[in-house]
Amino acid sequence: MDSEDDMHDANDVESQDDFYSGDTGVASDYDDGGGYEEEEEDDGDYCFGDHESDDSEDITSHRQQQNYTILGEVDICQRQDDDISMVSTVLSISRVGASILLRHYNWSVSKVHDAWFADEESVRRTVGLLEKPVNRPLNAGELTCGICFENYPRNRMNSASCGHQFCNACWRGYIGTSINDGPGCLMLRCPDPSCGAAIGQDMINLLATDEDKEKYNRYLLRSYIEDNKKTKWCPAPGCEFAVEFAAGDGSYDVSCTCSYNFCWNCTEEAHRPVDCSTVSKWILKNSAESENMNWILANSKPCPKCKRPIEKNQGCMHITCSPPCKFEFCWLCLGAWSDHGERTGGFYSCNRYETAKQEGVYDEAERRREMAKNSLERYTHYYERWATNQASRQKALSDLQQMQTVQLEKLSDKQSQPESQLKFITEAWLQIVECRRVLKWTYAYGYYLPEHETAKKQFFEYLQGEAEAGLERLHKCAEKELQVFLDAETPSKDFNEFRTKLAGLTSVTRNYFENLVRALENGLEDVNQGSCSKTPGGKSGKNKGGKTKDGGGSKSGLDDPSCWSCRCSPANPRSKKTCGQCNGHRP
Amino acid sequence: MANSNLPRRIIKETQRLLSEPAPGISASPSEDNMRYFNVMILGPTQSPYEGGVFKLELFLPEEYPMAAPKVRFLTKIYHPNIDKLGRICLDILKDKWSPALQIRTVLLSIQALLSAPNPDDPLSDNIAKHWKTNEAEAVETAKEWTRLYASGA
Ligand SMILES: [Zn+2]
Ligand SMILES: [Zn+2]
Ligand SMILES: [Zn+2]
Ligand SMILES: [Zn+2]
Ligand SMILES: [Zn+2]
Ligand SMILES: [Zn+2]
Ligand SMILES: [Zn+2]
Numbered sequence: 044m045d046s047e048d049d050m051h052d053a054n055d056v057e058s059q060d061d062f063y064s065g066d067t068g069v070a071s072d073y074d075d076g077g078g079y080e081e082e083e084e085d086d087g088d089y090c091f092g093d094h095e096s097d098d099s100e101d102i103t104s105h106r107q108q109q110n111y112t113i114l115g116e117v118d119i120c121q122r123q124d125d126d127i128s129m130v131s132t133v134l135s136i137s138r139v140g141a142s143i144l145l146r147h148y149n150w151s152v153s154k155v156h157d158a159w160f161a162d163e164e165s166v167r168r169t170v171g172l173l174e175k176p177v178n179r180p181l182n183a184g185e186l187t188c189g190i191c192f193e194n195y196p197r198n199r200m201n202s203a204s205c206g207h208q209f210c211n212a213c214w215r216g217y218i219g220t221s222i223n224d225g226p227g228c229l230m231l232r233c234p235d236p237s238c239g240a241a242i243g244q245d246m247i248n249l250l251a252t253d254e255d256k257e258k259y260n261r262y263l264l265r266s267y268i269e270d271n272k273k274t275k276w277c278p279a280p281g282c283e284f285a286v287e288f289a290a291g292d293g294s295y296d297v298s299c300t301c302s303y304n305f306c307w308n309c310t311e312e313a314h315r316p317v318d319c320s321t322v323s324k325w326i327l328k329n330s331a332e333s334e335n336m337n338w339i340l341a342n343s344k345p346c347p348k349c350k351r352p353i354e355k356n357q358g359c360m361h362i363t364c365s366p367p368c369k370f371e372f373c374w375l376c377l378g379a380w381s382d383h384g385e386r387t388g389g390f391y392s393c394n395r396y397e398t399a400k401q402e403g404v405y406d407e408a409e410r411r412r413e414m415a416k417n418s419l420e421r422y423t424h425y426y427e428r429w430a431t432n433q434a435s436r437q438k439a440l441s442d443l444q445q446m447q448t449v450q451l452e453k454l455s456d457k458q459s460q461p462e463s464q465l466k467f468i469t470e471a472w473l474q475i476v477e478c479r480r481v482l483k484w485t486y487a488y489g490y491y492l493p494e495h496e497t498a499k500k501q502f503f504e505y506l507q508g509e510a511e512a513g514l515e516r517l518h519k520c521a522e523k524e525l526q527v528f529l530d531a532e533t534p535s536k537d538f539n540e541f542r543t544k545l546a547g548l549t550s551v552t553r554n555y556f557e558n559l560v561r562a563l564e565n566g567l568e569d570v571n572q573g574s575c576s577k578t579p580g581g582k583s584g585k586n587k588g589g590k591t592k593d594g595g596g597s598k599s600g601l602d603d604p605s606c607w608s609c610r611c612s613p614a615n616p617r618s619k620k621t622c623g624q625c626n627g628h629r630p
Numbered sequence: 631m632a633n634s635n636l637p638r639r640i641i642k643e644t645q646r647l648l649s650e651p652a653p654g655i656s657a658s659p660s661e662d663n664m665r666y667f668n669v670m671i672l673g674p675t676q677s678p679y680e681g682g683v684f685k686l687e688l689f690l691p692e693e694y695p696m697a698a699p700k701v702r703f704l705t706k707i708y709h710p711n712i713d714k715l716g717r718i719c720l721d722i723l724k725d726k727w728s729p730a731l732q733i734r735t736v737l738l739s740i741q742a743l744l745s746a747p748n749p750d751d752p753l754s755d756n757i758a759k760h761w762k763t764n765e766a767e768a769v770e771t772a773k774e775w776t777r778l779y780a781s782g783a
Contacts, residue, residue: 190695190729192639209730217729220696234730236722 110291111307113284113300123267126152134159139243140172146229150271171232171241176206188213190234201250203233205240214250222255226262278310279303316563317484325487329426346370347377361519422490429486436479443472450529459534467546471521474549478514478556485510488563499567510559517548636664640690643733655737657688665690669737673780674745678772682780688733698727699736706779708772710749710758719753
């Protein structure tokens with residue numbers, strides 16, 4: 044990247060706007076400045092319109108209570124074994140019988156117990172666990188097999204608990220056919236059509252081929268996960284871990300040992316802060332619109348200045364056209380990068396679809412207005428950003444992998460740093476991946492935000508814009524600034540400074556996104572409550588009023604030009620001089 | 631076909647079908663394929679199919695008796711569980727099949743199905759609907775079809 048680019052970045056950390064400056068003592072500013080009751084808030088806090096102090100219990104439970112367990116194959120076998128032992132002991136029946144019962148009651152020990160003690164006889168009948176044989180063949184030396192019609196001596200025949208005798212070869216065929224038909228083999232019954240006796244694993248082990256025994260074991264293990272309401276397989280392709288989920292009021296997010304994050308409830312990829320029904324609506328919408336969307340997915344766009352096609356190959360949205368043009372622009376809105384995150388010239392961010400539309404600033408918007416109806420255009424806006432963040436996330440994932448497998452070692456060499464000292468880079472990339480995911484879903488969130496809730500929409504777009512800007516900063520630092528140290532021939536004295544910067548950005552961004560997720564999950568209640576002129580104890584009784592922190596609360600406090608006299612500032616774009624909520628003025 | 635290594639079971643079943651046929655049912659293997667049977671079922675008394683002679687084909691697949699025989703009506707029949715290709719909706723021909731069942735039991739079950747049509751588990755939606763909305767009329771149609779197509783000429 045060119046040097047201008049880097050200069051631009053280098054100043055970023057210092058000149059960050061207040062929402063991201065939570066690295067040093069911001070919380071204490073509140074203490075003496077605003078005098079709000081602060082609770083043990085150790086993480087940096089940057090004027091985010093939450094009401095943490097009211098919800099601190101919720102929050103800790105959110106963060107600490109993990110209501111699921113990841114199970115490997117060994118754990119699964121162990122649990123299955125324990126459950127079988129338990130039922131076998133309590134009901135005084137064989138382990139094979141216990142296993143058949145558990146399968147029938149979807150591996151719920153308590154359901155087995157309840158049913159059994161309510162009516163043992165009827166349970167035995169439905170499941171096929173007979174107490175006495177129904178068929179006692181005469182004590183002849185030879186018997187005729189009811190399947191192949193051949194005669195065999197007794198010792199070459201077998202029966203389940205019912206006593207219906209078939210020859211071993213026919214049993215093998217009968218069991219094998221059933222096993223190859225699928226997991227229904229776990230409910231196998233005696234071949235005699237009048238008989239419902241269950242065929243359990245003891246018969247399988249005695250009579251099936253080794254290959255079939257192995258398959259049966261797989262089905263039995265799979266059933267323990269798939270038929271049990273409390274467990275599911277991790278949906279990641281090729282992953283063999285399962286998850287046991289305990290009902291609770293925490294989130295549905297599950298983070299598998301394979302590093303895939305998914306939603307327990309709908310098994311889609313993790314989608315906080317958006318709820319499951321919004322996700323399924325969105326996915327359905329995408330598949331319906333995908334025909335129209337193809338043109339958007341094209342990976343190249345013309346440079347807004349010189350019109351040469353530019354292919355985006357880095358994860359960050361800040362694009363610099365190749366020399367001689369060198370125009371710096373935003374991949375999303377094709378606007379000049381200098382308009383982004385500038386303190387002067389009004390608040391402008393590429394997420395501000397409405398603004399962009401009203402002002403008609405970019406050609407593409409013009410073109411789209413012509414070629415599509417308003418609704419498609421609106422959808423397109425959100426979809427494109429959703430998809431771009433998704434792609435960015437994939438890119439970040441592969442960058443992370445590349446980092447872990449190759450780059451860190453190289454960096455360790457070049458900068459004479461032990462690899463243990465480079466963890467902050469991995470952490471930064473993990474954070475980028477997570478933030479891209481959250482940001483992606485905020486676009487589905489935004490799409491379904493009711494148009495008429497103007498204040499909410501405005502607030503949302505503001506928060507999203509800040510999130511986006513902050514993430515861009517982090518992404519750029521981890522991508523482009525790191526490259527300098529990778530390319531360097533000798534260790535650089537600036538490396539420690541870089542470490543501090545990147546680690547700081549990581550932590551600030553993490554906090555911001557955690558707050559963002561919480562605020563969106565809360566349905567942006569702060570806005571509804573009209574926090575500036577409100578009476579304490581609104582409808583939820585949770586928000587005690589006026590808790591929203593002063594949006595301008597930067598280090599310099601009230602002198603900061605972005606600081607509002609009222610407390611509803613997070614909802615106000617900085618370009619405005621009058622608060623849209625209470626008509627208060629900026630000092 | 632490979633009639634030479636026909637399983638003992640099929641030979642025994644065939645012998646018994648020929649020597650002690652079930653009432654109203656005849657089944658005889660084709661000369662060139664011992665796994666293919668020509669079947670005739672007489673329409674049961676007191677049913678709309680009474681007086682009819684219904685031809686069917688029955689084939690024993692390689693996996694028999696682990697897999698069910700394949701059976702199909704060749705004579706046109708108006709019945710809610712039999713479609714216009716003659717395919718039959720009967721549980722023992724599908725998931726309720728057991729290797730301890732036989733050709734004889736299958737054919738007896740089909741005969742019973744003619745006595746007791748089950749429009750709640752239909753194979754032919756139109757006929758089943760007809761049966762449920764106006765049974766008397768549907769029965770008349772079944773009788774009509776029996777006269778037209780199964781009069782055993
Ligand atoms: Zn039995
Ligand atoms: Zn046998
Ligand atoms: Zn996994
Ligand atoms: Zn979900
Ligand atoms: Zn250019
Ligand atoms: Zn932009
Ligand atoms: Zn205000």
